Amino acid sequence: EIYVYNKSEIRKITKVSPTLPTARNNSNEQFNDYAKYNTGLWYSIETNVGYSINVEDENIGFVDLDIVGGYRFNEYLRLGLGFGARYYINNDEYRSDNVEWAFPLFFNVRGNIIPSKYRNIVPFYSFDIGGVCRDGFMMRPTIGVRFGEPRSAFVLGLSYMGQSVKGYYISELGEQINKNKFTSFIALKLGYEF
Numbered sequence: 001e002i003y004v005y006n007k008s009e010i011r012k013i014t015k016v017s018p019t020l021p022t023a024r025n026n027s028n029e030q031f032n033d034y035a036k037y038n039t040g041l042w043y044s045i046e047t048n049v050g051y052s053i054n055v056e057d058e059n060i061g062f063v064d065l066d067i068v069g070g071y072r073f074n075e076y077l078r079l080g081l082g083f084g085a086r087y088y089i090n091n092d093e094y095r096s097d098n099v100e101w102a103f104p105l106f107f108n109v110r111g112n113i114i115p116s117k118y119r120n121i122v123p124f125y126s127f128d129i130g131g132v133c134r135d136g137f138m139m140r141p142t143i144g145v146r147f148g149e150p151r152s153a154f155v156l157g158l159s160y161m162g163q164s165v166k167g168y169y170i171s172e173l174g175e176q177i178n179k180n181k182f183t184s185f186i187a188l189k190l191g192y193e194f
Helices: none
Strands: 040-052 061-074 077-089 101-112 121-133 137-149 152-170 176-193
Touching (some): 040 077, 061 101
Antiparallel strands (some): 040 061, 040 176, 152 176
């Protein structure tokens, strides 16, 4: 008989004496490689580093750490919830809140753009929408690449982040007037997904 297997399903090839029992033959349990499953829970730990792209205003930078978890329907669609901690750089020149820390909470949709069956590097998309405590609404589309196995990979992406920031401006009389500003950021995402 001829058996045909995908390359991604083979861990190693060895010779076994027909008289020696194998671990699979000794057990009534069927071997399950959960790391290869297309569906199930998934998690990601990611860091983002970005800077605003204001032309006629002060700019502000940030670095954050996000944890995302959810359900994987297939390699093209994963849904999840994320939360994180963000630290603002040049905070006092842009935001009216003098606390440098903020905490995003968001809904995430992501997936591969092409199949990963025979590839270790695949492009992916991601979209976050939610809010940031001490600021406001946030959206963050990302495009990038995944390096690794289908259920264990590093991610590297480029993001646009649009966010409402509690900012201020100085009036003609020299008074500080608080005003929400919609601010655009460009960010680099680096993470690990499993």
